[in-house]
Amino acid sequence: MEWRVASLADRPDMLDRVTGMADTWPEFMLQDLVGNAHYGRIATELPEYVLFAEDGRGEVVAHAYSVPFARTDEERAGAALPARGWDEVLLRAFSGLRHGVPPELVSAISIVVAPHAQGTGLSARMLAAMRDNARARGFTEVVAPVRPNAKHLEPLAPIEEYAFRVRADGLPYDPWLRVHVRAGGVIESVAHASMTVAGSLAEWRNWTGLPFDTEGPVEVPGALVPVHCVPDRGYAVYVEPNVWVRHTL
Numbered sequence: 134m135e136w137r138v139a140s141l142a143d144r145p146d147m148l149d150r151v152t153g154m155a156d157t158w159p160e161f162m163l164q165d166l167v168g169n170a171h172y173g174r175i176a177t178e179l180p181e182y183v184l185f186a187e188d189g190r191g192e193v194v195a196h197a198y199s200v201p202f203a204r205t206d207e208e209r210a211g212a213a214l215p216a217r218g219w220d221e222v223l224l225r226a227f228s229g230l231r232h233g234v235p236p237e238l239v240s241a242i243s244i245v246v247a248p249h250a251q252g253t254g255l256s257a258r259m260l261a262a263m264r265d266n267a268r269a270r271g272f273t274e275v276v277a278p279v280r281p282n283a284k285h286l287e288p289l290a291p292i293e294e295y296a297f298r299v300r301a302d303g304l305p306y307d308p309w310l311r312v313h314v315r316a317g318g319v320i321e322s323v324a325h326a327s328m329t330v331a332g333s334l335a336e337w338r339n340w341t342g343l344p345f346d347t348e349g350p351v352e353v354p355g356a357l358v359p360v361h362c363v364p365d366r367g368y369a370v371y372v373e374p375n376v377w378v379r380h381t382l
């Protein structure tokens with residue numbers, strides 16, 4: 134199947150169609166405050182880092198968001214990546230943009246495929262396009278705080294074990310990590326607090342349809358780890374771990 138891939142910088146007329154594309158994110162995943170404050174800014178303030186794919190009918194079937202950011206002195210000295218993962222990268226990207234800090238790396242933020250086009254190889258195509266885009270802009274590395282897409286089936290499995298689990302052929306057990314490794318990425322570390330979603334019990338009930346009336350961990354469909362519920366204080370918190378993958382270009 135053939136897809137045409139372009140950036141929003143080259144095709145600003147596609148903004149509404151790209152940002153309006155359907156997705157399959159669980160509702161609670163859309164409640165991260167850092168993401169809500171900054172994700173939507175990427176398409177308008179960093180359009181050269183937003184790629185999209187069109188099918189033969191001109192329908193947008195996938196998009197890939199990334200951002201450039203700078204490391205801290207400590208990270209630079211130890212070749213480490215931000216411990217807070219996805220949230221931290223978004224904060225640094227827009228802080229750096231505001232203050233004129235030269236970026237050093239490009240971080241993937243999301244690759245989303247429209248529901249009807251999933252399973253067609255588009256995710257790998259968009260990852261390749263993201264790598265090519267970063268290379269064309271003079272970067273030597275793309276990093277990704279990967280959300281392993283089958284981890285939600287094992288919410289109690291330790292992320293440290295799951296991230297490095299492999300199949301008999303030596304490739305990662307997780308399908309999305311496998312796509313990254315096949316593309317040349319190397320699994321590096323775990324970002325234990327990559328995204329945080331906190332809300333009242335009423336909000337969590339609305340987001341998930343679950344009662345949220347029991348103290349302790351609550352397994353939520355789509356969540357990579359259990360949500361911590363504190364009924365006597367009226368709130369619950371989800372702290373999502375991601376897996377850092379480094380792509381040398």
